[in-house]
Amino acid sequence: MSQDNVLAVRNLYEAFARGDMDRFEKGCARDILWNEAENSLYAGGNPYRSFAAVRDAVFAPILRDFDDFRVELEKLLDAGDFVIGTGRYRGRHKDTGSELSAQFCHVIHVDPDGKLDRVQEYTDTLGEAEVSGRLQQLQELKIPQPAM
Amino acid sequence: MSQQNVETVRALYDAFNRGDVATLEKGFARQFQRYEPESSLYAAGNPYRSFDELREGVYKQRARDFENFRSELEEALDAGDYVVTTGRNRGRSKATGKELSTQFCHVIHLDPDGKVDRFQVYTDTLKEAETVGRLQGAETPQARQPLPA
Numbered sequence: 355m356s357q358d359n360v361l362a363v364r365n366l367y368e369a370f371a372r373g374d375m376d377r378f379e380k381g382c383a384r385d386i387l388w389n390e391a392e393n394s395l396y397a398g399g400n401p402y403r404s405f406a407a408v409r410d411a412v413f414a415p416i417l418r419d420f421d422d423f424r425v426e427l428e429k430l431l432d433a434g435d436f437v438i439g440t441g442r443y444r445g446r447h448k449d450t451g452s453e454l455s456a457q458f459c460h461v462i463h464v465d466p467d468g469k470l471d472r473v474q475e476y477t478d479t480l481g482e483a484e485v486s487g488r489l490q491q492l493q494e495l496k497i498p499q500p501a502m
Numbered sequence: 503m504s505q506q507n508v509e510t511v512r513a514l515y516d517a518f519n520r521g522d523v524a525t526l527e528k529g530f531a532r533q534f535q536r537y538e539p540e541s542s543l544y545a546a547g548n549p550y551r552s553f554d555e556l557r558e559g560v561y562k563q564r565a566r567d568f569e570n571f572r573s574e575l576e577e578a579l580d581a582g583d584y585v586v587t588t589g590r591n592r593g594r595s596k597a598t599g600k601e602l603s604t605q606f607c608h609v610i611h612l613d614p615d616g617k618v619d620r621f622q623v624y625t626d627t628l629k630e631a632e633t634v635g636r637l638q639g640a641e642t643p644q645a646r647q648p649l650p651a
Contacts, residue, residue, distance in 0.1 A: 392605055393628045429609070433581035440609060440622070457540055459607045459624040461579070461588060474588065476607040479628035480541035489628075493637055 356434045359464040363437040366470065367427050375413070379405045383471035388412075393479045395419070395486055419486065420445030420454060437462045443477065452485040504580045507612045511585040512578050514618070519572045523561070527553045531617040536560075541627040543567065543634065567634050568593035568602060585610045591625060598635045 362381060369377035388402040390412060399411040416423050423445035431438040439460040446453055456478040463472035483489040510529060517525035536550040538560065547559035564571055571593035579586040587608045594601055604626040611620035631637050 391626060393626050431581040431584050431586060431609070433579040433584075433586060436579050436581075436586075438579070438581060438584075438586045438609065457624060459586075459609060459622075461577075461586065461607060474607075476588075476605060476624035476626075478539050478541050478624075479626050480631055481627065483628050484541070489637070492632075 356432050356437075358468060359435070359437050360430050360432045362464060362468045363439060363462055363470070364427075364430055367425060367439065370413075370425060375409055379409075381470055382408075383465050383467070383469040386469075386471050386473070388473040389475065391475045391477045391479055393483075394475065394477055395482055395488065416445075419449070420447055422446060423454075425458075435463055437464060443482075447485050447487070450485065450487045452487075454482065454485045456481045456485070504582045504585075507583070507585050507616060508578050508580045510612065510616050511587060511610055511618075512575065515573055515575045515587070515589075519574075523557065527557075529618055530556075531613050531615070531619040534617075534619045534621065536621040536623075538623050539625055539627050541631075542623070542625060543627075543630055543636065564593075567597070568595060570594060571602075573606065583611055585612065591630075595634045598633065600633045600635075602630065602633045604629045604633075 366378055366381045369381070382405040384404070386403065386405060386408075388408050389400050390397040392400070396412045396415055399407060402408045402411065423443070426442045426444055427439055428441040429439070439462065441458060443454055443456045443458055458475060458477040461474045461476070462470055465471040480489070483492065514526055514529040517529070530553050533551055536556055537548050538545040544560045544563055547555060550556040550559055571591070574590045574592060575587055576589040577587065587610065589606055591604045591606050592602055606623065606625040608624070609622045610618055613619040
């Protein structure tokens with residue numbers, strides 16, 4: 355049964371890679387609860403409660419902000435009702451030109467129908483912020499430290 | 503077998519949080535690979551290959567940075583030879599007085615003797631750096647193009 359879950363999740367990584375959002379949507383439960391990593395680039399709408407919300411506020415901005423964005427999967431672990439995916443996000447940020455190479459871990463719960471109903475992302479939020487130019491924006495908000 | 507791994511790992515978090523380093527050390531294989539997240543404060547020594555390296559390079563450094571540091575466990579998932587844990591790191595930054603609250607996920611592999619031989623940490627490296635006041639020290643992104651006049 356849980357090996358089926360691993361396969362279901364693998365199919366969704368593959369659907370994402372080829373931009374097949376219809377296929378991805380079919381793999382998500384209607385009452386999905388999706389949380390991007392706190393302080394990550396697209397965490398502003400946490401928690402996302404539908405595939406449409408994820409598509410519009412996570413996937414669309416990623417593809418808008420990065421050229422050649424991809425999710426390189428390293429491991430898929432079978433933990434029964436959970437599947438854990440680890441790997442690395444890659445792409446080139448359109449504003450800064452910097453190359454993204456950020457480690458991620460996805461903790462994914464699969465419901466009895468084999469659909470994703472909970473997703474929690476973990477990623478290297480500092481690395482992401484550096485590449486996207488967001489770190490610089492955050493630093494500009496801080497009171498400058500006097501030079502030593 | 504693997505439920506045993508979950509119990510083993512849970513006991514290690516308990517040991518860690520009460521400062522029982524001797525018990526913690528016994529839970530690790532003599533040689534292992536432990537990776538801190540690439541942008542974390544403690545990534546410089548990646549990979550840590552022995553408990554001595556881990557203690558010197560991560561635990562002692564962190565005790566210098568935080569008071570009452572602890573890893574509050576939420577879930578410990580049984581993935582066969584792996585245990586995947588999630589939770590939240592907490593503590594108070596000695597430099598800034600700010601309270602740390604960062605999500606973590608640990609992907610932990612256990613050997614056939616039930617000892618930890620691989621350990622990959624994922625955590626909110628941006629919040630970690632911000633909490634201890636080290637954002638200024640981080641590598642800044644490339645300069646932006648000036649706006650047209």
